[in-house]
Amino acid sequence: MGTADETGMQRPLWADEPVGRRRMPDPVRTAAVRAVIVTAVTMIQAMVAFFCTLTGSWLAFPMLLSSVGSTVVTTWAVLDVWVTRQVWNQRNGVVSVPSSTARQLRRERRRARRTARVAAREAARIRRRGAGRLSQA
Template sequence: MSVARRRRRLPDEVRTAAVRAVLCLAFTLVGLLVATLASYADSWLLTPALMAMGLGVFGSMWCLLEILISRQIAAQRARGPHAASPMAGSRAAGPAPQARPPQPRTRQASAR
């Protein structure tokens, strides 16, 4: 039987970007609905609704890019500063390896 893993909480900047994207998407869908109904009714609201829908599509794409960028930034912060490679810090940190004390060097007699 497998144990369900708990999902980690998203960083604050990623969550705010996701909420902003959902709001932009909702704004776009409302603009689409108003534009559709205005076109059926031959109303003057068609032009502003189409403009609002265009702005909503642009805003939704902007917000999706913001989510991707903020996720990358959050991942880089989680890895830590001055990482040697992109995968550095991807594993759980274990105990630091213990340094061995220096061994005294002995001179060996050369065999002739």
């Protein structure tokens, strides 16, 4: 399932590397794909309008009008990607950086609560066992 190198040992055809960035959320990716498709169609319409103008075809003016309309739609689609991304980040939270100050403060508070719980549990256990009595009677 691989190729043999000079030593005769099999080496894999490819090595999986960890992904550098996280995958885009589904709504953002959908909007981005839609924007790319609309942009491609707009560019094709503009080229057809240009070539129709060069050849003097009657189709040049309708294609020019549709290209202008498609440009408006393309701008809208690109803005939709940006807005969808902002809404996603606002609703689902931005991925926090591990060195975030807020995360560090939460960690410290959690640690303090944990030590307070352990101390309270220990004090309750000592009280239950009757510590502090000098005799068993």
